[in-house]
Amino acid sequence: MSSALWFLVVLGPLVFVHELGHYLAARLFRIRIDGFSIGFGPEIFGWTDKHRTRWRISVLPLGGYVKFAGDMNAASQPDPEAARLSPAERERLFQFKPIWQRAVVVAAGPMINFAFAILIFAALFTTVGQPYTVPKVAGIVPNSAAQAAGIKPGDMIVRLEGQSVRRFEDIINVIAINPGHPLNMTIARDGRQIDLSITPRRVEERDRFGNVYERGLIGLQATGRDVIRLNPFQAVGAATAQTLALTKSMATTLWQIVSGRRAVTELGGPLKIADYSGQSAALGLVPLVTFIALISINLGFVNLLPVPMLDGGHLVLYAIEGVRGRPVSPKVLEWSFRTGLALVLSLMLFLTVNDLASFGVWNTLARIFS
Template identity: 30%
Template sequence: MLTTVLAFLVAIGILVTFHELGHYWVARRAGIHVLRFSVGFGKPLFSWRDRHGTEWTLAPIPLGGYVKMLDTYEPQMPEAWRAHTFAAQPVLARMAVVAAGPAANLLLAVVFYAALAWSGTEALRPLIGTVLPDTPAAQAGVKSGDRVERVNETTIEDWAGLRLALLDALSQPEQAIQLHTEYGTRTLPPPNERGLSAEPAAVAGLGLLPQRLLPQVAALEPDSPAFQAGLRIGDTIEAVGSHPVKEWGDLVRALRQQGQPQQPLLLTIQRGEQRFTVSVIPNWVDAPNGQRIPRIGVAPQVDAAWLAQLQFEQQAGPIDGLVVAVSRTWRDVRLSFSMFYRMVLGDVSLQNLSGPLTIADFAGQTARRGLSSYIEFLALISVSLAVLNLLPIPMLDGGHLLYHVAELVKGKPLSEQAQAFGYRVGLVLLLTLMLFAIFNDFNRLFAG
C-alpha cells in the first residue's frame, strides 16, 4: 500500500508540475504576470514567493494544479499592470499559453520514451505462443509459433507493438484485420462481425497470447470438478477420451468438442512415474460470446523456456531513440483520441474510464516491477493527461482553445453569458466523467 501511495503521488506530482510549467513558461514569455503556481488544490501546505512576485505553493489535494495569471478582474489593479494581464494579449498568444500545458505533457512523454529507448528495455518478440480455440485468430488459421511482421500496414517489432496495433485495428470496426506472418497473411474478420470493439479486453478476445501454455496443472480452483476428481498441481493432462493433448489449446478444444452437460469425461493423467485416468464432470458456464462452455477448474502452466526465448533487449542510438520516442507518443495520442471518439459513438464502453484508484493501482504495480515499467507508465499517463485536456470541453484547455478559435472567427470574444453557459455545461460533463471513472474504480476494486 505504501508503494502504491508513494508511486501515485510521485506520478501526479511530476505530471501536474510539467503540465503547469508549460502554461507558466509560455505565459512568462508572452509578458503575462503569474500570481500563483500551485501543485495540488486546497490550503497551501508550503509556499514561497520568487523575485518576479509569483507565489509557488504545494497543496494537500493531489488531483491537479493550476497557474493563476493576472487578469482584468483583479481588484485595485494599477493601470500599468493591465498590459500584463492574460486578457490583454493577442488571441494567438493566449492560445499558445493554453496549449502549452498539454504540449509539455507530450514533450515529457517523448523524453520518457527516449530515455527508455536509449537505456534499453526488455521486450518480447512478436511470436505467437498460444492460439485459443474458437477465436477469430484460430478461425483465420494463425498457428502457434507464427511470427507477426505486420498488422495491416503497421510494422511490428515486439509484443507491446503488436497489442497496440491490434487495438488500433479494432477501432476500425468494418475493416478486416490482416496479420502478415512469415508463413503468409491471415485475415481476421472485421471486429463488428465478432461483437468486438476498441477495448483492451477485446484484444484478448482475438485469441492470441505470447505465452505457450502447457497442459500441466499450475493451479486448482477449490471444489472444482478437477479438484473433486483428485487432480493435483503438477499433473499433466495427456488425453481427453481418445484425443491426445499436446498443448493447452488441445485440452480446451477437446473439452468443448466432447463435453456434454452432466456427462463425465475421462482424462488421462501423468503424475511423476504414474499414468492413470480420472472421470470429470465439467461445469458449464456462459462465455462472453453467449455460448456455454465447459470448465474443469484448472489453470495451465506457462512454458518458461518458450518465454525466455521470446525475451530480448531493445536499445536505440541517440537519433533512433528520439524517432522511436516520437513515434510511440504519436501512437498513444492516436489511440487515446480514438478511444474517446469511440466512447462518444457508443462503440466503446464507459467502463474503460479509469479514476484515481485504478491509476494509483497501476502506479504501484509498475513501480514494483521496476524503474523501466514505472517510467513507461508515466509516459502513457502523461499522454493521457494531454489528450484529456485537449478535449473540447469548457473548463479544460481544449475548451479554452475552442473559445479562442471562436474569437478568431468572429473577430471578438464570445459574450460573457455564452462563456458562462459553456463553463456550466463543461462542469456537468466533467463531473459526469469523474463519477463514471470513480464508479468503475470501485467496481474493479470489489470485483477483484
C-alpha cells in the same frame, strides 16, 4: 497507503510538468503570473518569487493551475474589471494578448506532457532497450481468428489498419483494443502481398493483481523477442512513434466507450490510478517509469478534449474568437465555464463511483445491508 504514496509520486511531477509548460510559455510572452499551484484548495505552504508569483502546494493533489494576472479564478476566466486598467498594465495581462499567444500558452501544458513521455521512452530505449520481434508468423493457434482469416506460418505482417508494421509489438495494442471489430491486415507471402480482414476474439483476462479486463486476441505465435538498445537519435524517433501510437489508442478507446462498443465501467479515475501506481511500483522501476509516461500522455490527451475548463475548451473558444473577429460575450463565457465545471465535477464523481465498484465496495455494502 502505499498506493496513495505512489499516486503522489506519479501524479505530482506530471502536474508540475504540465503547469510548467503554461508557466514557461507565459513568461516567454511577458505575461504576469500571480500563482503557480500544485493541488487545489487551501495552501499548505508556499513562497513568493521576485516576479511576484506565489508558488504553492495545496491540499487536494488532484491537479494544479497557473493563475495569470487579470483572471478571476484558476480556470483563467477573464476578470471584466481588468478592462479599466491602464494600457501599460493591460499589456502584461493574459486576456489582452493576441489570440495566437494565448493559444500557445494554453497548448503548452498538454504539449509538454507529450514531450515528457517522449523523453521517458527515449531514456528507456537507450538504457534498457526496446523490445523487438520480427513480424513473422511462427505459428497459428487452432480455431483462432488468425486461422479463420487464412493466415499461415511464415507470413510476414506488413500493414494493419493502413499503418506499416515494423515489429510484432506494433500490432499487439491495436489488436487488444479492438475485440470483435474487423481489422484490415496486409500480409506478405511467397513474394506477393495479400489483403485480408481479421476480427479479434473477445477474451477476458485477469492479471496478477486480480484486475479483470477484456481484450482482443487473434492467435498468432511470434518468433523470439530481442531487446535492442537504440542510439539517442533512434530512441527519440521510436519514442515519438510510441507516444503517437498510445495517444491514438486512447482516442480510439474513448470513442469506443462513447459509441457503446465498450462499457463505461472500463473508465478509471483517481482511485484506479492510485491503485495502478502501487501495482506498477511493485513490478519494478521500469514498469513504474513506463506507467508515468502513460499517465503523462493521458494527462495531455484529456486536457486537449474540447470541454470548457480544460485546455481544449479554451482553444475552442480562441478558434471561435478568431473566426468571429472578437471574443465571445462575457455571458457566454461565464456559462461555458459553469457548464465545463459541472461536467468535470460530474465526471470525477462518476469515475470515483466506478473505481469503488471495481474494488468491490458496492457489492460488499450490499451484502452487509441485505
